[in-house]
Amino acid sequence: xxxxxxxxxxxxxxxxxxxxxxxxxxxxxxxxxxxxxxxxxxxxxxxxxxxxxxxxxxxxxxxxxxxxxxxxxxxxxxxxxxxxxxxxxxxxxxxxxxxxxxxxxxxxxxxxxxxxxxxxxxxxxxxxxxxxxxxxxxxxxxxxxxxxxxxxxxxxxxxxxxxxxxxxxxxxxxxxxxxxxxxxxxxxxxxxxxxxxxxxxxxxxxxxxxxxxxxxxxxxxxxxxxxxxxxxxxxxxxxxxxxxxxxxxxxxxxxxxxxxxxxxxxxxxxxxxxxxxxxxxxxxxxxxxxxxxxxxxxxxxxxxxxxxxxxxxxxxxxxxxxxxxxxxxxxxxxxxxxxxxxxxxxxxxxxxxxxxxxxxxxxxxxxxxxxxxxxxxxxxxxxxxxxxxxxxxxxxxxxxxxxxxxxxxxxxxxxxxxxxxxxxx
Amino acid sequence: xxxxxxxxxxxxxxxxxxxxxxxxxxxxxxxxxxxxxxxxxxxxxxxxxxxxxxxxxxxxxxxxxxxxxxxxxxxxxxxxxxxxxxxxxxxxxxxxxxxxxxxxxxxxxxxxxxxxxxxxxxxxxxxxxxxxxxxxxxxxxxxxxxxxxxxxxxxxxxxxxxxxxxxxxxxxxxxxxxxxxxxxxxxxxxxxxxxxxxxxxxxxxxxxxxxxxxxxxxxxxxxxxxxxxxxxxxxxxxxxxxxxxxxxxxxxxxxxxxxxxxxxxxxxxxxxxxxxxxxxxxxxxxxxxxxxxxxxxxxxxxxxxxxxxxxxxxxxxxxxxxxxxxxxxxxxxxxxxxxxxxxxxxxxxxxxxxxxxxxxxxxxxxxxxxxxxxxxxxxxxxxxxxxxxxxxxxxxxxxxxxxxxxxxxxxxxxxxxxxxxxxxx
Numbered sequence: 064x065x066x067x068x069x070x071x072x073x074x075x076x077x078x079x080x081x082x083x084x085x086x087x088x089x090x091x092x093x094x095x096x097x098x099x100x101x102x103x104x105x106x107x108x109x110x111x112x113x114x115x116x117x118x119x120x121x122x123x124x125x126x127x128x129x130x131x132x133x134x135x136x137x138x139x140x141x142x143x144x145x146x147x148x149x150x151x152x153x154x155x156x157x158x159x160x161x162x163x164x165x166x167x168x169x170x171x172x173x174x175x176x177x178x179x180x181x182x183x184x185x186x187x188x189x190x191x192x193x194x195x196x197x198x199x200x201x202x203x204x205x206x207x208x209x210x211x212x213x214x215x216x217x218x219x220x221x222x223x224x225x226x227x228x229x230x231x232x233x234x235x236x237x238x239x240x241x242x243x244x245x246x247x248x249x250x251x252x253x254x255x256x257x258x259x260x261x262x263x264x265x266x267x268x269x270x271x272x273x274x275x276x277x278x279x280x281x282x283x284x285x286x287x288x289x290x291x292x293x294x295x296x297x298x299x300x301x302x303x304x305x306x307x308x309x310x311x312x313x314x315x316x317x318x319x320x321x322x323x324x325x326x327x328x329x330x331x332x333x334x335x336x337x338x339x340x341x342x343x344x345x346x347x348x349x350x351x352x353x354x355x356x357x358x359x360x361x362x363x364x365x366x367x368x369x370x371x372x373x374x375x376x377x378x379x380x381x382x383x384x385x386x387x388x389x390x391x392x393x394x395x396x397x398x399x400x401x402x403x404x405x406x407x408x409x410x411x412x413x414x415x416x417x418x419x420x421x422x423x424x425x426x427x428x429x430x431x432x433x434x435x436x437x438x439x440x441x442x443x444x445x446x447x448x449x450x451x452x453x454x455x456x457x458x459x460x461x462x463x464x465x466x467x468x469x470x471x472x473x474x475x476x477x478x479x480x481x482x483x484x485x486x487x488x
Numbered sequence: 489x490x491x492x493x494x495x496x497x498x499x500x501x502x503x504x505x506x507x508x509x510x511x512x513x514x515x516x517x518x519x520x521x522x523x524x525x526x527x528x529x530x531x532x533x534x535x536x537x538x539x540x541x542x543x544x545x546x547x548x549x550x551x552x553x554x555x556x557x558x559x560x561x562x563x564x565x566x567x568x569x570x571x572x573x574x575x576x577x578x579x580x581x582x583x584x585x586x587x588x589x590x591x592x593x594x595x596x597x598x599x600x601x602x603x604x605x606x607x608x609x610x611x612x613x614x615x616x617x618x619x620x621x622x623x624x625x626x627x628x629x630x631x632x633x634x635x636x637x638x639x640x641x642x643x644x645x646x647x648x649x650x651x652x653x654x655x656x657x658x659x660x661x662x663x664x665x666x667x668x669x670x671x672x673x674x675x676x677x678x679x680x681x682x683x684x685x686x687x688x689x690x691x692x693x694x695x696x697x698x699x700x701x702x703x704x705x706x707x708x709x710x711x712x713x714x715x716x717x718x719x720x721x722x723x724x725x726x727x728x729x730x731x732x733x734x735x736x737x738x739x740x741x742x743x744x745x746x747x748x749x750x751x752x753x754x755x756x757x758x759x760x761x762x763x764x765x766x767x768x769x770x771x772x773x774x775x776x777x778x779x780x781x782x783x784x785x786x787x788x789x790x791x792x793x794x795x796x797x798x799x800x801x802x803x804x805x806x807x808x809x810x811x812x813x814x815x816x817x818x819x820x821x822x823x824x825x826x827x828x829x830x831x832x833x834x835x836x837x838x839x840x841x842x843x844x845x846x847x848x849x850x851x852x853x854x855x856x857x858x859x860x861x862x863x864x865x866x867x868x869x870x871x872x873x874x875x876x877x878x879x880x881x882x883x884x885x886x887x888x889x890x891x892x893x894x895x896x897x898x899x900x901x902x903x904x905x906x907x908x909x910x911x912x913x
């Protein structure tokens with residue numbers, strides 16, 4: 064029996080009863096003969112409450128101090144969880160990110176993990192203890208200051224620890240039963256997936272599926288960490304996220320063509336109208352955006368109208384970056400010589416994802432036909448080997464998701480249980 | 489201008505407004521040209537709230553984990569305070585006990601400071617920053633685990649840091665105006681003392697005065713750290729606690745004979761009745777009590793009644809140790825051969841303290857006469873060079889304190905302001 068890393072989110076440890084329930088689950092895993100390392104988030108809304116406190120003191124808290132403040136959240140939950148496990152007769156020790164050897168860069172608020180040196184965790188589990196580790200936090204290599212990894216990054220802590228410890232699985236516990244073929248709030252007939260590949264999960268996370276953080280899945284793919292996403296409110300199996308079987312076994316027979324339909328309501332679209340059709344103008348625009356830390360998603364350049372030698376460039380970006388991007392582009396209007404800027408935050412992205420689609424031509428045509436039949440207008444398109452995404456009007460997202468889900472035979476015969484206990488994520 | 493260490497208690501930083509008020513005071517001190525190191529307690533009732541949370545999870549939390557949990561309290565207050573100072577335009581950095589170099593032994597819940605290695609604090613103030621340090625906590629030398637120093641120990645953190653940094657003063661901010669000649673709730677005419685010696689403060693703290701922790705005063709005396717106890721809710725001067733002038737300057741002219749009257753309601757009295765008057769019996773009794781970690785305060789052995797060759801031994805101890813002590817003594821009844829045990833928790837201790845009394849005979853007689861005149865019966869007596877304590881009936885404590893205060897001319901002409909803002913300590 065090997066090491067199991069279990070990660071419990073805030074909704075699983077929202078109160079004393081939740082903590083005791085989670086402790087029992089940890090002990091059950093231990094009794095099966097596993098060495099157990101647990102990564103835990105802050106209880107319920109603790110992190111938001113701490114942010115509110117900071118807001119009461121100053122609207123612009125220094126990032127170092129905000130990280131110091133927020134890390135109090137996991138400190139509380141991990142100590143309580145260690146107590147609860149101990150009270151069930153199994154020794155448990157809690158460790159901060161720093162004590163667990165989560166070494167990061169110095170970018171407070173969204174630090175990246177540079178290295179994991181889990182010496183104290185190894186010692187603890189070698190002595191038969193359960194190790195409970197604070198998610199979301201680390202210590203900076205240069206300044207030895209406490210850092211946080213960004214919202215939802217406890218999943219990343221868990222996968223990174225699982226990789227460093229050579230764990231046999233990283234179990235991510237949440238209040239949702241697993242990964243679904245679509246958001247069950249939009250598609251009640253969505254099915255829970257028994258397994259998806261790392262690659263598919265990566266595309267789903269990047270396309271708006273919120274169950275796992277993008278960085279966590281990237282980490283899992285790079286280090287081949289098997290993830291099991293499941294609920295802490297029931298013992299049913301969830302969804303396994305595994306290395307692509309086509310890659311590892313050359314066997315795609317069992318691989319479903321389509322894993323699911325994802326959607327994203329957080330995008331906006333900017334159109335730069337009347338850009339002179341000269342070499343370097345588009346480059347200049349995206350240079351400026353990159354310099355303003357704006358993340359571009361999809362880009363479309365219209366065919367130039369020969370008579371005017373001008374073109375329109377449209378791109379999508381996170382809505383929260385919208386103002387920033389508009390301001391940066393306004394500054395170069397004279398230099399680039401474009402006519403005007405259009406900003407549209409009433410758009411959404413719908414994506415079809417499936418590792419099987421690379422060997423099945425005709426998927427794109429079927430996707431577009433289903434959208435057309437449902438009366439959904441496609442504004443932009445982008446594709447990867449295992450994903451097709453379209454930008455549609457915000458008001459048509461739900462229709463588009465449902466039509467696609469049905470067209471690709473993803474609908475279940477019966478509605479499955481989805482959300483347990485908590486408030487969703 | 490040298491280093492000033494300021495310590496703010498939980499009532500001073502109970503909410504965002506309190507934190508901002510404290511930040512302004514810190515900045516004012518900085519503007520006067522001082523280097524400022526701040527030690528802060530957890531906000532308001534945070535520590536008790538965290539204890540309640542632990543209680544909900546398990547009645548007997550492992551001490552290591554309880555310490556991990558409780559230290560979240562100062563983490564929150566220190567980060568918020570650093571934010572508030574920064575928002576006033578002065579850079580501030582917060583440091584955990586571990587980061588501040590507060591090295592302790594491994595006794596979780598009541599760890600003792602072994603060493604202070606304030607390298608990071610020195611660097612911070614050398615760079616012109618305000619350093620904000622978590623009170624109450626440290627890191628164990630052996631296991632590198634987080635420790636707490638016991639209830640009220642933030643004062644000790646502050647004095648220890650002041651000693652290690654060679655600070656010119658350690659200011660202890662609280663919601664009380666200073667050290668008073670008696671508890672103003674009992675004696676409305678109590679006067680605020682402008683100064684007391686370390687030695688007197690030590691006896692007052694040991695005799696029940698709650699304004700400063702005994703360990704903090706011991707530390708200050710050992711390292712000659714001047715303490716200024718004052719309120720954070722006003723700019724008035726409080727009480728200076730300084731090395732004994734008779735020792736350092738050979739000048740006792742200004743030394744008042746009596747510093748004040750302290751009382752303690754937390755004691756109990758045990759009488760071992762009919763102990764055979766043989767060598768070694770008393771030793772055996774106190775050996776057993778020491779083995780049970782019971783702290784004995786005063787001891788009286790009655791003169792043996794020659795006819796029976798038996799004696800009674802009475803001693804006082806903290807009430808909370810009462811059960812423990814009775815159980816330990818019951819086990820040795822046959823071995824020692826005493827008749828019975830009497831337990832009395834309806835007693836209290838009243839103490840008269842003053843460094844001047846060692847050179848003024850007659851103080852004891854006057855003290856006893858004033859108690860007799862007030863109708864107070866003395867049950868036990870103990871003395872040091874600068875203190876006389878008596879055990880009296882619990883119901884007579886207030887009468888005894890008032891009578892003594894008046895007899896030694898300590899009453900003020902007018903009632904002074906005492907408690908500010910908060911809820912007392």
